[in-house]
Amino acid sequence: MAPHVATVTQLCLKFMTFDPNYNYDDGEEDGDDRMDVEEGFEESDDEYSDDDDMSWKVRRSAVKCLEALISTRRDLLLSHSICPALLARFKEREENVRADVFAAFSTLLRQTRVGSSHHSIIHAGSDSGAKQQEEEPVVALLKNQVPVIVKDSFYKITSEALLVTQQLIKLMRPQEPTAVSAAFDPKPYVKEVFSVTLKRLKAADIDQEVKERAISCMGHLVCHLGDHLESELQGVLAIFLERLKNETTRLAAVRTITLISASPLKVDLSPILPEALSLLGSFLRKNQRALKLGTLACLTAIVTHHSASIKPAALEPVLNEISPLVDESDMHVSQVSITLLTCMAKACPSSLAKICSSVLPGVFGLIHSPLLQGGALAAILDFLQALVLSKATNLSFSQLLKSLVEPFQSSKSPAGSSVLHRQSYHSVARCVAALSSASPEDAPGTVSGLIQQVKGSGSPESDRVLALLCLGEVGRSSSLGGSKELQGVILEAFSSTSEEIKTAASCALGGMAVSSLNEYLPFILKEVSAQPRKQYLLLHSLKEVISACSASSLSPHLESIWTLLFQHCECQEEGTRNLVAECLGKLTLVNPAQLLPRLRQQLKTGSPLARGTVVTAVKFTIVDHPAPIDSLLKDCIGDFLKTLQDDDIDVRRVALVEMGPFKHSVDDGLDVRKAAFECMYTLLESCLEGLDVLQFLDHVEEGLKDHYDIRMLTFLMLARLASLSPAAVLQRLDRLVEPLKATCTAKVKAGSVKQEFEKQEELRRSAMRAVAALLAVPEVERSPSMADFANQIRSNADMASIYQSVQASGGRGGRTLGEHGQELDSS
Incomplete structure (x- = not known):
């Protein structure tokens, strides 16, 4: 397509002015920009009616094509012909075409970025000499035409014009100014933009969308150019206060006041x-x-x-x-x-x-x-940190600490101790560490108290577990030094009969070593070799250190840690070997260029137990996010996979990801994806103008094939998009129809429980609502796949019944599927 972009652009600019039956009487289209209508078109002697004029379809198609080019070809922003041409079409007589012109111009503004793009908009068509002699043509057109369009009687035109004005205000003085924006003086244009926006802001008998856009547009004007408004500012703020009292406009007013409050102009x-x-x-x-x-x-x-x-x-x-x-x-x-x-x-x-x-x-x-x-x-x-530092309340450090730990200390009985979840222990420990970090003078006393609580043999288990976790978190945020007493307390806790206390002690030792690496890491490495019975817990502490410390702080200790881990990679206990493997994998991520080849070499020299540990370690080098090790793994992953043919059956078992025919799939990412799609739905509702709709539709398409909950949400988004961005939806219609069809025609397996049938029925109804919304999009009948699907719905009694039910419940009972599948108005 790239070689033809320039030609297509010129054709779009030519055909969007094609209006042979109307004289605009301004002479602006007499030059090269006007299409030569004499060639190929002859006027008929018969009487002509406006109802027969189909030229608006040509202009509309040209504008839509140009908008698609702008949204996909950012290099077109450097063309000085597109912006003036679109501005010249603001006077378009057909309202539908004019709305598309505004949409194309909004797309152009959204694609614009500060720097050279900003220059191409504000100073289009001018050179350094011309800027001193005359007003830039684009700015002149904006100054003359935008205020006129905002006054248009058709609400949709006014709404889009206010949105364009809002984008222009951002460009006139960005909140992060550049050399180009600093050279542009917006003052001559502020008064005119303010007056037309204020008129719409004051009007009470206008469409809700126009009200909200007027509030937002004026908010941006105050935020970016409030220092030019002077005496008018108080009147505007009073109007915002009135809109805040109105139930229909209060949300828009709240968002606008938020914007103004954060303005760098420090508006009073x-x-x-x-x-x-x-x-x-x-x-x-x-x-x-x-x-x-x-x-x-x-x-x-x-x-x-x-x-x-x-x-x-x-x-x-x-x-x-x-x-x-x-x-x-x-x-x-x-x-x-x-x-x-x-x-x-x-x-x-x-x-x-x-x-x-x-x-x-x-x-x-x-x-x-x-x-x-x-x-x-x-x-x-x-x-909590801000509360301690403020010192304005009656709350002291000790009072806050007491409130944090009191529920644990009041749980003296085994029955009471089960009330608090284990997660709350970790949350409270982090809060104690935050308080200690904000009040360093209180930290030593707190640490001493925690040590005594751990040492107290009569203390309840919950108290000792919490104290150990708190020591670990406090030590993670600030150094506790290499206290022999503290080290002894931790080792003694390793000998406890309570698994909870031993695990908490392991986490505490690892946490304390994070900020005191030189004091605690040698101690951990020494004890791993000296205390075989506590080896597993000490390796847990080492894993905590490797996971939490930065690569720069671990670099001096790489060799000593690496050597120790390989001394224990042949341990007879599988649990210990797996922990060693995890430590090896995480350590390799610290310096993959140096350590990955050494890990690879161990496949040739190690025993079967060592090879199995190395293969397990490789699994921990594969992380979800991009990492420096990725390219290195690509070159050597084959050697690790060759262990699938190892002579030792245990090595083959470790190398095999899927063990046996009995597999249970666990979708660990489902909750995250659901949250992401919920966020997408919120973005669609609140800031559509900031979205790349085509990229948004890519994710919607994936969601249509996902889990039940995500599909339900995606059907709602698709129906909403069909209303808000029909042009973009039409471009992806063929790809969107297939997953909708798959959902509507899916059958539940025989013998499934009742809930499965109910879920499938609800999925089909939701998918059919999305289909109904798509069929309401203009020109949808041009899609062969959509027409075929509509025919399939009409010919299938079950799907037709669901469609009619959805139509009736949605308040659109007057619309039915016609003979060719398209949606018709039965009235």
Whole structure:
């Protein structure tokens, strides 16, 4: 296609002006840009009607083709002819074509990046001499035409024009300016853009989409160019406050205030801040999840950037509303809520004076939850550190520490000790380490107390396990030194009759060695050889060290660790050999160029037990993310696979990935994929304009073939895309039809349980809803595969029944499948 791109582009530019039956009376298309309509077209003597004019289809097809070129060929951005040509077509008389022109221009703006691309938009068609003498043609067209289009009476045109204006505002003064943007003065254009946007912002009797776009567009104008608005700014902020009070526009207003709050221009929000904070606090008790998350983000931005304008009393209602949000039922909302609390502790610490009775119990409850992990745990660690450092509340280090460990100490009986999940032990240990890191003066006393708790023979098992884990996490974040007492306490814990205590001691020793490598690593290596009965636990500690330490810190110790591991790779206990193999694999990742050839060499010189350990170690060098070892493995993986033909049956068993005919498939990535597709659905709902729809559809196509839960979500996304981006969906229609057809025609195996039949029926109904949405897309009848599938639905009584049921339940009962499969209006 590459050799023909220039020709296709010129044809698109030529045919998108093809309008032989209309005179625009502006003379702009009299030159080379206007198609010579005299060649090949003769006017008829018969009376002509506008109903017979099909030239708009030619123009629309040309614009859509040009949009496809822009979205796939970024080098076209350097062409100085595309942008002016699209701008010249803003006056298009057919509304459908004009909407496509706006869509193409929006695509052009999205493809634009700062630097040379920015120059091609703002200074298109100008040279260094011309810039001093006359206004650039593109800027002149924008100045004259965009304000006119925003005033258009058709809501869709106005909405798209506001979106274009919003993109232009970002280009006029990016938040990360370059030399090109710094040389461009936006001041002459601000007043005109502001006046037309303000008119739409004030209007109450307009379409909801236009209202939201006007709020967003004005928000970007204030964010990027607020210093040019001067006296008008207060009036705009007052309108935003009114939109915040309106149920239909409050979410858009919240997002806009978030944007303005974080503006580098430091826009003064003090006139609306007290009332806005009260409204935002009330939104936190609403059931709408998107509104809650948007409000929390808005409050975080306000507290972070405008803390000087906030009185502590103004945040009290917000603090009261945050308390119910910190709950394990929605970890993401909890995480964002705690992030807001962290910002309050840093920027407005006096506002947290009453935190003990409101939010803090919920935070500690979340810490003790078995579900806490990842981002939510990281947010809590930041919050606890900020709380200690703020020193504005009545909470001391010791009070916070007591609240963390109290549930464990109150569990004296075996029955009570089972209440807390093992995950909560690790969460609390990390919290104790975070507190100690924020308050170094309290850390030594804390460590001494933990050591005494481990040494106390009368201490409950839960206390000793928690103390050991806390020692490991504290030692991971700050050096505890090579204390003989501490080393002795750990070794003594290795001799405990409790497996939980021994495992915790192993983790503690590994954690303490991370930040004190020179003190603890030689101790671990010595004890591995000297304590055969504790070898397994010590190897666990060594694995912790190898996994957590950086390559630079481990490099001086590579040889000593490597030698030790190969001394024990022929151990008779398979569990120990597997642990040695894991350590070898992880160690090889530290310096693959040096260690992988040595691992490969061991295949030729080692005993069967050593060869089996080496093969197992190779499995641990294969990681999910790209790594430097990948290219090296590619060259030598064949040698490791040859062990499938090893003389020793145990080596062959280790090398064989699939052991025997009885296999149970476990999809470890299902939860992550489900979360990713849920994120895609949210992106589709909230920021479609920032997505590459064709790339998005690639993932949707994969989701149509995935697990039940993911397919259900993907069907919803496909139906939504059919409405929002029909042109992109049409391009991929043939590839999307096949998985839909497979779902609709799939049969459940005989003898399956009732739930399987119910799940398959729900899948078919969801797939049919997506089919109905696709059939509603204009020009879908041009797809042969879709037409064949529609005929198949019509001719199959079962599928036709499901389709009609879906139509009736979806409120579109007046639409049926015609004789050729296409969807027709029965009315």
